Amino acid sequence: MDRVQVDNELKIAKKKSAKPMLWISLVSMVMFFAGLTSAYVVSMKREDWVTFDLPQAFYVSTFLIIASSITLFFSQRFLKKDKHQNSIILLIVTFILGLLFVWYQYVGFEQLRSVGLYFTGKDSNVSTSFIIGITFMHVLHLIAGVIVLIVVIYNHFKKKYSSTDMLGFELGAIFWHFVDILWIYLFFFFYFIR
Template sequence: MEKELKYIDIVEQPISMHPKKFALWLFLVTVVMIFAALTSAYIVRQSEGNWLEYELPEIFWVTSGIVLLSSVTLQWSYVSAKKDNFVSLRLGMLLTVLLGIAFLVGQWYSWIALVDRDVFFVGNPAGSFLYVFTGLHALHLISGVIFLIIVLISTFRLKVHSKSLNTMEMATTYWHFLGGLWLYLFMFLLLNH
């Protein structure tokens, strides 16, 4: 009997993830694939010639700063939630929502600046790509702001705290991803416009 016990395999605990987090990560992979395909198409089309040369709107620098600051305020909220510091949690979430809205307003003004520079959605593919990049990112950002508002409301209902962080972690992951995606797009456009 003793010998038999020695040969029993120890079953390892499988890696587990909350189903909603898993779905979020699948969605993020999809978004990465979409933007990778778009940036690849941009490079291929640019190499074919007939490409409009233009300067990027200066407001892109401002919106990049806004998105970085919003990641800082959201991270502050997340740390506050882990410590059950509800005042800082709510304040950080509110600031993040406001910064997210400010980013979207900045994107709208960037389109106005592009029109002022005679860069349009229809016409040259260079302008079309720029509007698709920024518009698709703005669409994802709108969903991110809605998610942040849901989390903000949850903080006032005391549904976000040190023992209930799943929604907060998902919002933080998604928002940081969107910020990183914007910085990637901005750097890509700076180097390839």
């Protein structure tokens, strides 16, 4: 076998394993958040449990993350039609919506603190520690998603994606949509289970 043929076979093997490896990591994240939300439910039986309304900023951030998934979906559809300009514009809008989501999560934490609900310290309680801790872990995953979007945007500008070669874009989109669905789950979990 010559060097070119070996390189091509390695690329094919890498492409075949990329999506399954991503799905395995997503399943592990699901298990992680399932464990956290299960601990939340068990902890609700404590005498010091405090119920409270979700901060308004979490409603705004939920809208923003859903909008970001919609713009990413249409960006990918434009790429499949080789409409690169439309695709990159929507990809950048997705990135901006992701940053706004992170900002509104911070605003939500501040709204909790403004009503006397703290994550740590002598004035903290277990219920706010859980909601802030779980939400913060989601924000960390979303920041990873923002980094993924930066890489996808960079590669898109370098014209590395086309209708026939979209693997990197698809992997980034799968991760972003996963983070979106994860937040929707967490939002409704906190909304209905207090």
